[in-house]
Amino acid sequence: MRLGFNCVMFDGSGLALEDNIESAKEIVKQATKLEIDVEGQVGRIPSQKERINRDFLTDPETAACFVHQTGVNALAISVGNVHMLIHKEFSVDWQRLEKIDKLVSIPLVMHGGTGFPDKLIKKVINKGVHKFNVGTILKKVFLEELRKNLTQKDLDRINPQELIDSTSERDILKKACSSIKETIKTKLEAYGSAGKVKM
Structure with a gap:
């Protein structure tokens, strides 16, 4: 606390x-x-x-x-x-x-x-x-996005620095986080919470 x-x-x-x-x-x-x-x-x-x-x-x-x-x-x-x-x-x-x-x-x-x-x-x-x-759906979406992106890569030929924590378009963690954000947006709309916070 x-x-x-x-x-x-x-x-x-x-x-x-x-x-x-x-x-x-x-x-x-x-x-x-x-x-x-x-x-x-x-x-x-x-x-x-x-x-x-x-x-x-x-x-x-x-x-x-x-x-x-x-x-x-x-x-x-x-x-x-x-x-x-x-x-x-x-x-x-x-x-x-x-x-x-x-x-x-x-x-x-x-x-x-x-x-x-x-x-x-x-x-x-x-x-x-x-x-x-x-929580469960967010974890599932994150893991599914990681799996999708990993299966599309030839891991023996790729630089791991580009795949993880590079913040480039190839960063698989960035893509997974983006998929969570999209799911959260959908949930906020469904719950009637979208647009309620003043920034």
């Missing part, structure tokens, strides 16, 4: 509820002194290799209690979302999301944004989701 971040995320979802509350409360106390927002989490978000268990899902009343007792600024929830989902989309428990939105007055956070269906983005935004966490 002392490195200049304006927001931190504490995932205590693997703890007993009482321990999650106490830990989050202490983090909020320290963060408030530094004018830093804190995102907490209630409910467990599975990875793509796990079977979704209803016990993982966020209980609306528990979420409201957690927010009230901790003072977190945003809440990550589990409503069917799945970490690292690439080849398929997950389904949202709409009744659960609506109830959480009614009981919790702070912004909700959707982890597992890579597997979230684009056609439902506006709908969940209207149900209180203010932030999507997206």
